[in-house]
Amino acid sequence: MDEVASRTLLKKGAEASLYLADWHGRRVVIKARHPKMYRPTELDAAIRSYRTTHEPQLMHEAKKAGVPTPTIFLVDTKNAAITMEFVEGKQVKQLLGSMQKAERQGLCVRIGELIGKLHGRGVIHGDLTTSNMILNREGRIFLVDFGLGEKNTELEARGVDLHLLKRALQSTHYQFAEECFEDVMRGYSAIVGGEEAESVLGKIREIERRGRYVAERKEDAQRGV
Amino acid sequence: MKKANKAYCLGVESTADDFGVGISTFNGEILANAVSGYIPKEGGIHPREAARHHAEVADKVLSEALTESGIKPRDLTVIAFSQGPGLGPCLRTGATVARALASYLDIPLVGVNHSVAHIEIGKLKTGAKDPVTLYASGGNTMVTAFDSGRYRVFGETLDIALGNCLDVFAREAGLKHTKGMPLGAALEQLAAKGKRLVPLPYTVKGMDLSLSGLLTAATSVLHKGECKLEDLCYSLQENAFSMVTEVTERALAHTEKKEVLLTGGVAANKRLQSMLNSIAEEHDARFNVVPLKFATDNGAMIAWTGVLAYTHGEVTPIEESFVKLRWRIEKVDIPWMK
Numbered sequence: 001m002d003e004v005a006s007r008t009l010l011k012k013g014a015e016a017s018l019y020l021a022d023w024h025g026r027r028v029v030i031k032a033r034h035p036k037m038y039r040p041t042e043l044d045a046a047i048r049s050y051r052t053t054h055e056p057q058l059m060h061e062a063k064k065a066g067v068p069t070p071t072i073f074l075v076d077t078k079n080a081a082i083t084m085e086f087v088e089g090k091q092v093k094q095l096l097g098s099m100q101k102a103e104r105q106g107l108c109v110r111i112g113e114l115i116g117k118l119h120g121r122g123v124i125h126g127d128l129t130t131s132n133m134i135l136n137r138e139g140r141i142f143l144v145d146f147g148l149g150e151k152n153t154e155l156e157a158r159g160v161d162l163h164l165l166k167r168a169l170q171s172t173h174y175q176f177a178e179e180c181f182e183d184v185m186r187g188y189s190a191i192v193g194g195e196e197a198e199s200v201l202g203k204i205r206e207i208e209r210r211g212r213y214v215a216e217r218k219e220d221a222q223r224g225v
Numbered sequence: 226m227k228k229a230n231k232a233y234c235l236g237v238e239s240t241a242d243d244f245g246v247g248i249s250t251f252n253g254e255i256l257a258n259a260v261s262g263y264i265p266k267e268g269g270i271h272p273r274e275a276a277r278h279h280a281e282v283a284d285k286v287l288s289e290a291l292t293e294s295g296i297k298p299r300d301l302t303v304i305a306f307s308q309g310p311g312l313g314p315c316l317r318t319g320a321t322v323a324r325a326l327a328s329y330l331d332i333p334l335v336g337v338n339h340s341v342a343h344i345e346i347g348k349l350k351t352g353a354k355d356p357v358t359l360y361a362s363g364g365n366t367m368v369t370a371f372d373s374g375r376y377r378v379f380g381e382t383l384d385i386a387l388g389n390c391l392d393v394f395a396r397e398a399g400l401k402h403t404k405g406m407p408l409g410a411a412l413e414q415l416a417a418k419g420k421r422l423v424p425l426p427y428t429v430k431g432m433d434l435s436l437s438g439l440l441t442a443a444t445s446v447l448h449k450g451e452c453k454l455e456d457l458c459y460s461l462q463e464n465a466f467s468m469v470t471e472v473t474e475r476a477l478a479h480t481e482k483k484e485v486l487l488t489g490g491v492a493a494n495k496r497l498q499s500m501l502n503s504i505a506e507e508h509d510a511r512f513n514v515v516p517l518k519f520a521t522d523n524g525a526m527i528a529w530t531g532v533l534a535y536t537h538g539e540v541t542p543i544e545e546s547f548v549k550l551r552w553r554i555e556k557v558d559i560p561w562m563k
Contacts (some may be wrong), residue, residue: 038503043422160430169434
């Protein structure tokens with residue numbers, strides 16, 4: 001990372017720190033996965049190196065599916081650091097709450113379309129929260145943070161991916177989580193088709209019932225499902 | 226506060242294998258915390274057998290708590306009980322005891338959420354005010370934090386609970402549950418001697434985690450008999466604890482709260498404590514762990530949460546005091562927090 005003249009900390013996340021830096025005259029983001037002292041060194045090294053190599057691959061796949069993601073410039077597996085394009089914009093998390101209903105609906109439908117495109121190509125994001133979606137100045141939505149993602153075409157994986165988004169909406173935007181998720185599913189359905197979207201929704205219901213202490217499970221038992 | 230001192234709440238806990246009765250004053254002084262645990266001859270908790278145990282020990286535990294507290298039944302102001310979530314037969318036994326007491330003494334009854342109680346006793350005993358909480362026990366594994374009137378779940382297990390994962394493995398490995406030495410403690414002792422890390426699955430999905438695959442993998446390595454038991458216990462603990470710690474750290478970064486609280490039965494584990502302490506330090510947060518006798522299921526936590534609920538206007542009429550087996554924490558209003 002010698003080429004980087006200076007870097008300033010943008011955000012200290014749980015998994016990695018994001019730095020804003022100047023790299024060959026470009027403004028870039030460096031995502032560095034620092035060692036986690038709580039984990040044994042071998043386990044920590046394995047997790048960090050796995051995520052550092054897989055994340056750029058998935059972001060590349062996402063691009064092929066037509067989903068905007070930051071361009072990758074450099075992958076440094078030794079230091080578990082990725083140098084990528086700096087996307088100027090705002091996190092969807094910060095925007096949703098202050099939006100008018102129609103605007104919010106439009107945004108959620110577009111998010112759903114992006115997820116549909118990802119899933120259509122067998123890419124599972126793995127951490128679909130509104131913090132990991134950036135709306136840039138031109139109005140494009142970028143998906144970031146594929147560190148927990150995977151290539152997987154199974155219905156189960158797609159179901160868990162969307163279930164996590166639903167959960168994230170419920171914990172962060174509980175006032176309108178339900179309508180947002182419905183809009184997401186409308187956009188998703190427009191890309192993958194109604195039948196496919198229905199089977200994913202069915203899977204999400206199944207995953208929710210698997211969860212601990214869910215009232216629906218009791219109702220199912222009474223219906224004899 | 227002299228007047229408030231004269232008000233007492235008795236709490237009955239019976240969600241799983243422990244039957245407990247605790248007594249708390251209205252300003253949070255725990256006067257009694259009696260408990261009797263059901264130890265199965267083999268295997269895990271059989272709900273009906275555990276409930277039978279609870280019914281048998283109820284009067285003994287109750288009088289033990291009253292003696293310990295030095296107060297008389299007539300001095301009680303309110304009766305609290307664990308209304309859920311938990312095992313049906315066990316919950317019903319505790320609820321029956323609580324209803325009988327409330328009717329006989331003609332005082333109000335208040336149903337308490339068991340998960341909320343684990344958090345509240347942790348806050349009371351450590352002084353934490355608004356923490357990110359990891360509640361890990363035999364039946365629950367969740368990361369919660371308070372927001373807009375309720376404890377929101379930021380991450381949880383998608384399948385089995387942390388304590389369950391460790392217990393089932395310990396039983397598979399032939400460890401025995403004895404009085405004063407739960408399975409988890411026996412496993413922890415062995416793990417402390419382990420040195421070699423055996424590769425096992427590490428499954429974090431967003432803020433949630435999955436432990437069943439880890440348990441299956443660890444069990445199959447165990448039955449192959451190719452590695453030392455202490456190394457396997459060590460590897461299982463390191464993987465499972467790293468996963469819950471990672472999820473807790475994500476919630477801490479997301480909420481930007483300044484306190485971490487570890488509560489529930491698995492809170493007794495020193496290795497888990499040290500991992501959470503490490504992430505708390507990294508985020509300039511204060512780490513808190515509930516004291517051992519309030520970590521496992523206990524009546525004191527129900528009594529104290531009963532005080533909080535009752536003094537904020539909550540009462541559960543007898544006809545609405547049915548148990549709620551799947552009562553999720555985020556369905557409960559927390560009027561005592563702002």
